[in-house]
Amino acid sequence: AQSVTQPDIHITVSEGASLELRCNYSYGATPYLFWYVQSPGQGLQLLLKYFSGDTLVQGIKGFEAEFKRSQSSFNLRKPSVHWSDAAEYFCAVGLNQAGTALIFGKGTTLSVSS
Amino acid sequence: DTAVSQTPKYLVTQMGNDKSIKCEQNLGHDTMYWYKQDSKKFLKIMFSYNNKELIINETVPNRFSPKSPDKAHLNLHINSLELGDSAVYFCASNLWTENSPLHFGNGTRLTVT
Numbered sequence: 001a002q003s004v005t006q007p008d009i010h011i012t013v014s015e016g017a018s019l020e021l022r023c024n025y026s027y028g029a030t031p032y033l034f035w036y037v038q039s040p041g042q043g044l045q046l047l048l049k050y051f052s053g054d055t056l057v058q059g060i061k062g063f064e065a066e067f068k069r070s071q072s073s074f075n076l077r078k079p080s081v082h083w084s085d086a087a088e089y090f091c092a093v094g095l096n097q098a099g100t101a102l103i104f105g106k107g108t109t110l111s112v113s114s
Numbered sequence: 115d116t117a118v119s120q121t122p123k124y125l126v127t128q129m130g131n132d133k134s135i136k137c138e139q140n141l142g143h144d145t146m147y148w149y150k151q152d153s154k155k156f157l158k159i160m161f162s163y164n165n166k167e168l169i170i171n172e173t174v175p176n177r178f179s180p181k182s183p184d185k186a187h188l189n190l191h192i193n194s195l196e197l198g199d200s201a202v203y204f205c206a207s208n209l210w211t212e213n214s215p216l217h218f219g220n221g222t223r224l225t226v227t
Binding site for chain 2: 034036038041042043044045046049088090095100102103104107108109
């Protein structure tokens with residue numbers, strides 16, 4: 001069965017520092033992978049997605065993620081974090097063949113210190 | 115012009131009551147979902163409807179009954195509410211085709227006392 005693991009529950013990064021949020025998945029075939037961000041009191045917003053092709057995908061707000069099949073990982077990165085990036089980040093894998101019904105990891109809370 | 119809208123935003127009720135949460139999307143999507151986010155922020159899919167047909171029904175108590183009167187609406191009715199039902203419920207929608215991301219509503223915070 002598909003599953004997603006986000007090993008880090010909470011990460012604190014200094015403003016301007018680089019960021020990497022980890023995500024590991026379990027899926028038998030080529031996965032459809034997503035990163036979503038949730039700001040306090042809000043719904044989830046799609047940051048980026050991977051379906052096929054180039055393993056380095058660019059998203060909104062300066063985020064990128066790299067798909068590594070050998071490591072079953074899809075880590076999210078940002079070279080320079082801004083205070084407004086503080087939020088909850090969810091990695092997800094597609095539950096159906098179209099990759100459109102998702103199961104989510106448990107999330108990583110990002111705090112940004114000044 | 116909110117894309118996915120849920121009502122109410124907050125719902126406080128007592129154990130044993132029956133309540134409904136409504137969801138509407140104006141994106142022309144054919145698939146809608148209900149997700150439950152618990153106090154630890156874990157998001158779990160509950161139901162999915164494609165063209166008004168139930169296609170995903172995860173292990174959810176049968177006190178929870180989704181209803182989709184048309185493609186643009188997916189309501190969630192909960193009978194005999196329990197303390198453990200307290201959570202944030204998110205509605206979402208997309209197209210049942212590849213490369214279609216989920217669009218989420220802003221959630222309904224249900225508190226059962």
